[in-house]
Amino acid sequence: MFRLTALALLACATPLVAQEVNVYSHRQPELIQPLIDAFTAETGIAVNIAFVDKGMAERLVAEGDRSPADLVLTVDISRLLQIVDAGVTQPVQSEVLEANIPAAFRDDADQWFGLTTRARIVYASVDRVKDGEVTTYEDLADPKWQGRICTRSGTNDYNVALTAAVIAHHGEAGAKAWLEGLKANLARKPDGGDRDQVKAIAAGECDIAIGNTYYIGQMLNDPEQKPAAESVRIVFPTFEGDGTHLNISGVAMTKAAPNRDNALKFMEWLSGDTAQKIYAETNYEYPVKPGVARSALVASWGEFTPDSKSLSELAGLRGAALKLIEEVDFDG
Numbered sequence: 001m002f003r004l005t006a007l008a009l010l011a012c013a014t015p016l017v018a019q020e021v022n023v024y025s026h027r028q029p030e031l032i033q034p035l036i037d038a039f040t041a042e043t044g045i046a047v048n049i050a051f052v053d054k055g056m057a058e059r060l061v062a063e064g065d066r067s068p069a070d071l072v073l074t075v076d077i078s079r080l081l082q083i084v085d086a087g088v089t090q091p092v093q094s095e096v097l098e099a100n101i102p103a104a105f106r107d108d109a110d111q112w113f114g115l116t117t118r119a120r121i122v123y124a125s126v127d128r129v130k131d132g133e134v135t136t137y138e139d140l141a142d143p144k145w146q147g148r149i150c151t152r153s154g155t156n157d158y159n160v161a162l163t164a165a166v167i168a169h170h171g172e173a174g175a176k177a178w179l180e181g182l183k184a185n186l187a188r189k190p191d192g193g194d195r196d197q198v199k200a201i202a203a204g205e206c207d208i209a210i211g212n213t214y215y216i217g218q219m220l221n222d223p224e225q226k227p228a229a230e231s232v233r234i235v236f237p238t239f240e241g242d243g244t245h246l247n248i249s250g251v252a253m254t255k256a257a258p259n260r261d262n263a264l265k266f267m268e269w270l271s272g273d274t275a276q277k278i279y280a281e282t283n284y285e286y287p288v289k290p291g292v293a294r295s296a297l298v299a300s301w302g303e304f305t306p307d308s309k310s311l312s313e314l315a316g317l318r319g320a321a322l323k324l325i326e327e328v329d330f331d332g
Contacts (some may be wrong), residue, residue, distance in 0.1 A: 002048040009216040011117045011121055011303065012317050013293060013303065016119050019043075019046065019047070019262060020045060020046040020047070020048055020241065020259060020262065020263040021045060021046075021047050021071065021259050021263050021265075021266050022048045022050070022068045022069050022070050022071075022258070022259065023047060023048065023050070023070065023071045023072070023073055024050050024052045024056055024059070024060070024069045024071070024072045024073070024125040024254075024265045025049050025051055025052065025072070025073040025074075026051075026052065026056065026072075026073060026074045026079060027051075027073055027074075027075055027214070028051060028144060029049045029051055031283060032049070032073070033279050034278050034282045035275055035279070036049065037140035038275070038278060039266060039269050039270075039275070039318050042269075042274070043189050043263065043265060043269070043285070045197070045262050045266070047266065050069070054075075056072060056079070056083060057082050057083045057085075057088065058086075060072075060083065060086065060088035060254060060256075061086055061087075061088055063182065063256070064256070065255075065256050066137075067088075067254055067256040068256075068258060069254045069256065069257075070184040070253065070254060070256075070257045070258065070259045070260065070262070070266075071129055071251055071253055071260065071263050071266065071267065072084065072089070072250065072251065072252050072254065072264035073115075073249065073250070073251050074250055074251075074252075075157065075247075075249050076157040076158065076247055076248075076250055076310075077114075077161065077247060077250065077261060077314060077315045078111045078157060078161060078164070078314070079107050079157060079319040080248075080250045080252060080300075080315075081112070081312070081315040081316075081318075083252060084111045084112055084252060086108070087109050087255070088254055088255050088256075089112070089252040089253060089254055089255060090111075090253050090254070090255045090257065090266065091109055091110040091111055092110050092111075092113070092253050092264065093110055094264065094267070094268060096271065097113055097267065097268060097271055098270040099291065100268075100271035100272060100276075100288075100289045101113050101114060101115075101271050101288050102290065104310070104311070105117070105248060105250075105288045105311070107312075109289065111249050111252060112250050112251070112252045112312075113250055113267065113271065113274075114244055114248035114249070114250045114288050115248070115249050115250055115251055115270050115271065115279070115288060116248065116249045116276075116279045116283070116285035116286060116287060116288060117246050117247070117248050117285065117286040117288060117306075118213050118214055118247055118248075118249070118285055118286065119212070119213045119236060119245065119246055119286075119304065119306075120158055120161070120162050120210065120211070120212060120244075120245045120246075120247060121210075121211065121212070121213055121234055121237065121244065122134055122140075122208050122209070122210060122211075122234075122235040122236075122237050123197060123198050123201060123208065123209045123210075123211050123233075123234065123235075124201075124207070124208045124232060124233055124234075124235050125201050125207045125208065125231060125232060126230075126231060126232060126233050127231070128207045129207050129208055133298065134208060134235055134237060135235075135237060135314070136237050136238055136239065136240055137162070137165075137178075137237050137238070137239055138167065138178065138239070138240055139237065140178075140181070140182050140185065140208075140210070140294070141177070141178045141180075141181025141182050141184075141185065142181070142185075142250065143181075143185070144182070145185040145207075145208065146184060146185050147185065147186075147187050147206075147215060147240045148181045148185060148187055148206055148207040148208060149182065149185045149186050149187060149206055149207075149209065149210075150186070150187055150188060150192055150200045150201065150205060150206035150208075150209040150210075151182075151186065151190050151196060151197060151207055151209055151210045152191065152192055152196070152197065152210075152211075153190045153191070153330075153331050154179070154190055154325040154330030154331055155322065155325055155326075155331065158194075158212060158247060159210065159243070159248050159325075160316055160318055160322055161259050161315075161318070161321075161324065162210070162245055163175060163179065163308055163321035163322075163324065163325060164315070164317035164318055164320070164321040165178075165245045165307060165314055166178050166238070166239075167317045167321055167323075168313055168314060168317060169239045169309070170310045171229070172320060172324060174297060175321070175328065176324050176325055176328060179324055179325060179328045179330055180328050182330075183328060183329075183330050186268075187200075187205055187206035188200070188205060188206070189331065189332075190330065190331050193215075193217075194209075194211035194212055194215045195211075195215050195219055195225065195228075196217070197209030197210070197230075198211065198215070198225075198228050198229060198232055199225075199228045201228075201232050202227065202231040202232070207230070208235075209232075211284075212247075212278070213234060213285075213298070213301065214283055214284040214285050214298075215282075216232070216234060216284070216301075217284025217295070217297050217298060218227050218283070218284060220297065230241075230305075234302075235303045236301075236304035238304075238305070238307075239307055242307050242308055242309070243304065243305035243306045243307040244304045244305065244306060244307055245307050246306045246307060246309075246311075248288075248311060249285070251267055251270060251323070253267065263301060266319075271288070271289060272277050272289070273289070273292060275289070276284065276289045276292040277292060277293075279297045280292060280293065280294055280298065281295045284297060284298050285298075286298070297313065
């Protein structure tokens with residue numbers, strides 16, 4: 001009796017170990033909240049999100065082994081590789097991740113893993129742009145678009161990645177000429193986010209704009225933004241002789257990872273059917289896991305062939321792309 005009572009008292013006196021995973025995210029928390037809610041409901045593991053818009057790699061370096069972060073979530077391959085190159089991540093070997101994520105969307109050294117893809121496409125006015133009027137990224141530098149294009153800042157991660165893809169296809173000289181031509185065609189100084197470009201088309205400020213696919217889905221699901229979204233159609237431009245530029249959202253485990261087991265569970269879960277369906281239906285992104293269907297809306301936009309240049313190659317050209325963007329004073 002005494003032994004049982006002592007064990008019971010000891011159990012009551014010992015604090016329960018919190019089941020949690022801590023995430024530094026480049027994505028706004030509200031965009032991944034449906035994923036967090038579903039994961040916690042299924043596993044009982046709490047997910048704590050800290051939104052870190054800038055300086056994530058520097059923050060992790062400064063924190064070192066004391067970092068509370070288990071995982072990082074990013075919205076761009078270049079940002080993901082910056083963090084890996086800073087030496088603050090660790091390789092993750094997982095049969096689940098290997099089975100769910102095609103090799104093209106994960107690191108050969110198991111340092112990073114893609115979770116979704118998104119295409120960098122053209123929003124075109126349904127009233128002022130004819131079908132087939134713009135078909136390639138190279139077209140965007142054609143003088144016929146003078147005063148007709150809107151875009152966000154050239155130094156935005158998505159546009160830096162697109163410029164890196166132009167370098168991959170045409171070299172630095174070709175990319176510089178393309179940037180100069182694109183700048184000459186702008187209807188206004190680069191400003192705002194991708195949704196703002198759609199609104200500018202609706203307001204008649206420009207006829208086409210550069211943006212990511214999923215923003216249209218989000219706008220169509222918002223009664224206030226739906227009219228603007230309905231004023232454009234999605235065009236999947238290609239590079240001449242190749243395909244449409246893709247980027248990823250991705251995840252990596254930090255070197256510190258105080259909750260490594262839970263972090264691995266979250267990584268594997270994010271690559272699985274439930275999370276991939278949430279990404280598809282809620283965020284209008286393209287799942288990376290084969291066999292997971294796109295949302296009906298995204299499927300209605302049509303098919304496209306992805307560009308053949310590897311994500312790692314494009315990430316390696318980020319510095320050169322940013323230098324060219326600054327040389328032509330794209331935002332000036």
